[in-house]
Structures are given as C-alpha cells and as structure tokens.
Amino acid sequence: MRPFLFLSLSLCHIAISATWQDASNDTRCVLSGPAGYSLLGSVRNCSNIVISGLQVPAGQTLDLTKLKNGTTVTFEGNTTWGYREWTGPLVSVSGTNISIKGAPGSALDGSGELWWDEKGQDGKQKPKFFQAHSLSNSAIEGIRIVNAPAHVFSINGCTNLTLANVTINSTLGDRLGKNTDGFDISASSNITILWAMVYNQDDCVAINSGTDIVFRGGLCVGGHGLSVGSIGGRSNNAVKNVVFENSTIKNSQNGVRIKTKYGENGTVDAVTYRHIQLSNITKYGIDVDQSYGATGRAPTSGVKITNFSLANVTGTVDSKATRIFVNCGETSCASWLWIGIAVAGGKKSSKCLYLPSGIVC
Structure with a gap:
C-alpha cells in the first residue's frame, strides 16, 4: 500500500484538507471558516466534499456545479x-449521481x-437560495435551511x-x-420530495412545469x-403526472391550489391530491383559479x-x-374526480364558474 498522505492548507482555519486513499483513489476535501471559500475551486476533482462551518462572502455563490460524477457533498455546522x-x-x-447531505445539527x-422588508420581489433585491439545475440521478437529504431571504429550492432541468x-424554516419571516x-419546480421529470417540513410565507411547493413529480409525507406551515x-407565459407550460399525498397544510393561506395565468396557454393533466389534511x-381550502394575475x-x-x-382532502378553514x-374557463376544465372531500368551517363560494361534471363548489 502506498503511504498515507495528508495535505492541509490553513488560512486562519483549516480551509481545505485532502486525503488520498489507496483502495478507491477517493479524495476528501474540507472547506471551512472564513478562508475556505477562497479555495472552492480546488475541490473540483474531489469526490467527497465537506462544507464545515463555511462563511461565504457577500454576493458570492457557493458554486458546486459541474461536480465530478458520483460526488458526495456533506454540510456540517452552520x-x-x-x-x-x-x-x-x-x-x-x-x-x-450527486449526493448532497446535511449532517445532524447542521444548517x-x-x-x-x-x-x-414585507415587499418580497418588489423591495430590496434578495438572493434566491438553492439552485439545483441540470442535476440528474441524484439525491438531497437531511438539509436544513433557515431564514431564506427569498425563494429556496429552484429545481430546473433535473431528472431522477x-x-x-x-x-x-423561515418562521422568523412571518411578519x-x-x-x-x-420548492419551485420547472422543466424537470421524476422528482420525488419525501418528508419535507416547510415553514414559510409563500407556496410550500409550486410546480410550474414538469412530469412525474411526487410530494409525499410533507408538512407545510x-x-x-x-x-x-x-x-403560462413560460417556454414550458405543461404539467403532467403529479401526486401530492399524505401531507398536512397548517396555518396557511391556501391548501390545495391550481393557478393558471390569464390569457395564456398550457396543460395541466393527471394531477392528484390524496390524503391531505387542512388546518x-x-x-381557500381548495382553490382553482384560471384568471391568476x-x-x-x-x-x-x-x-x-x-x-x-x-381524494380524502379534509380539515378546516378559518371562519x-x-x-x-x-374559477374555470368556459371550455378548459374536464374529467375531474373528487371523492372524500370534507372541508369544514368558513363559507361557501357564490362565484364558482364552469364547474366540471360531478364537482360541487
């Protein structure tokens, strides 16, 4: 066996460390502290990257794009x-084949x-958080994101x-x-989101386009x-084969929601919500709006x-x-099947339009 080699470059803190292992030729790199970001480019060939208490400078992206096939990235600390x-x-x-992991206690x-500033996109310019674009056959697991300035996950052009x-958890932003x-999803296929917990002030999930998408076992607050x-109004305006199931929506503006833009074209086909609990x-407990915007x-x-x-969408709405x-267009809503709908409280709408056969507002 070759000698064990350990390399450490330190700038105030250990900024990057690499270990070469004889059996697998695997490389482990650690970026940490205020100096670690300057060495980000040095980890491109690492297959095991650890982000440990890294402090990223203002206006900079933690750029983990074009990673080596099969790379694992683990977040530790804050x-x-x-x-x-x-x-x-x-x-x-x-x-x-990328694996992004959050170690216990990390954020x-x-x-x-x-x-x-209570103005969202119309106030201060705010950075989006986590861009997963062109990510395939990959997994993101155990990540905890707190106090997002704006949109959190942007999932675009991803498969499997x-x-x-x-x-x-952006509860501190409730005011x-x-x-x-x-989670904003577009132009992606075979996306599965399991056991997510989202505390925020906008859509828990927003699917703008894509196919074969599952959200299961989630909590939205x-x-x-x-x-x-x-x-509507995008280069891809088709949604097909989406399942939301076994999830809870609490203390939220809306529960189940489909929104399509006024005057635009597109398709929404084979969307299912089942075993959804509202509180x-x-x-709106259930909201379909074809004049959005x-x-x-x-x-x-x-x-x-x-x-x-x-199927089995139940629970309560505020008084x-x-x-x-x-709120459907005259010819745009058809072949709907609703069973086990039991939403209590609040009031009945007198403004529903063009309900498909068998649907009661």
Missing part, C-alpha cells in the same frame, strides 16, 4: 453568507432577516432527483418575509399551500386542466375563509 442586495443564488449544484443560514427529510417559496402553477386555512377578469380557457383528482373556489 454555513452562512454575508449580506448584499443581489439575485443569488446562495448555493448552486449540478452534476450526475444553511440565509440570514433572511437582513433582507425581509430525490429530496428527502429537507427542512425549510416581514414574502416570496419565500419552498404558514405559506400558500401545495400549488400547481402558476402556469386553519385563511383564504388578472384579479376581477373572467377566467380564460387557454390552459386545460384535465384528469384532476382529489372568514372560503372552503372551495373553482
């Missing part, structure tokens, strides 16, 4: 970013309280990606936070619910919503909320 008004992202990951802290036991979406859309919903205008029929299934609101 990863933080300096403050600057910019668009982000704070983290960017791409590659094939990625976005210090959102420095940006929150699983996110498990991810926690997003001033806005546009803090948990404080935001706008489990959403498909908004659909203290403040606006044009409040007060008649819904348009350019986005077709077909094979929309609800001022509406249990079910369906």
